[in-house]
Amino acid sequence: MTTTDAMPDLPPPFVLADHPALDLLNTQMLVEGHKRDLLQNDAQAAQWLEQIGLGVATVVGDGRLLGELRALRDSIESLVTARRESRPADPATLNRFLLGAVPQLVWEQPGAPELDRFHQADVMTRQLSRLAYAAAELLAEGDFNLVRTCESADCSLMFYDRTKAHKRRWCSMALCGNRHKVAEFRKRRQGV
Numbered sequence: 001m002t003t004t005d006a007m008p009d010l011p012p013p014f015v016l017a018d019h020p021a022l023d024l025l026n027t028q029m030l031v032e033g034h035k036r037d038l039l040q041n042d043a044q045a046a047q048w049l050e051q052i053g054l055g056v057a058t059v060v061g062d063g064r065l066l067g068e069l070r071a072l073r074d075s076i077e078s079l080v081t082a083r084r085e086s087r088p089a090d091p092a093t094l095n096r097f098l099l100g101a102v103p104q105l106v107w108e109q110p111g112a113p114e115l116d117r118f119h120q121a122d123v124m125t126r127q128l129s130r131l132a133y134a135a136a137e138l139l140a141e142g143d144f145n146l147v148r149t150c151e152s153a154d155c156s157l158m159f160y161d162r163t164k165a166h167k168r169r170w171c172s173m174a175l176c177g178n179r180h181k182v183a184e185f186r187k188r189r190q191g192v
């Protein structure tokens with residue numbers, strides 16, 4: 001798969017993976033057979049971080065947020081791929097982001113202080129280290145039998161299957177599940 005520049009009519013990223021690290025990987029997706037990056041600037045990066053519940057950052061617009069988010073995404077992508085293929089990989093880049101997730105004692109009120117793992121003054125560092133921590137937890141403790149790619153042949157979206165029966169097959173029913181059902185129905189009707 002080659003990555004090509006996004007076209008203006010690309011959809012905003014889908015948040016459907018049931019895991020923020022996989023949602024980050026899904027910000028690159030197959031569109032008509034080409035791998036596209038749905039995050040093209042700092043504003044889109046900030047919007048996505050807000051969409052997945054990591055808070056609101058000030059958009060500086062110097063490309064740093066997008067650059068850092070892409071670096072984190074590349075790292076998570078290579079590590080998740082390695083984990084799925086049962087081979088070791090180099091977590092140096094992810095570990096760099098995890099340096100922002102060092103617990104700090106915060107003592108602003110009388111009584112017991114708080115132990116806060118994400119107490120960074122800089123919102124961007126806080127957001128990215130939260131994301132990195134979620135990815136690290138997934139890699140270290142997640143059940144990779146439940147990390148799957150949508151079964152649709154032309155869909156690259158991944159998800160963490162949190163359904164009770166662990167039989168989730170599609171990124172979403174609306175995007176791919178229904179398409180599959182219609183195709184199956186047609187096949188049955190035509191007796192194929």
Ligand SMILES: [Zn+2]
Nearest residue numbers: 150155171176
């Ligand atoms: Zn799909």
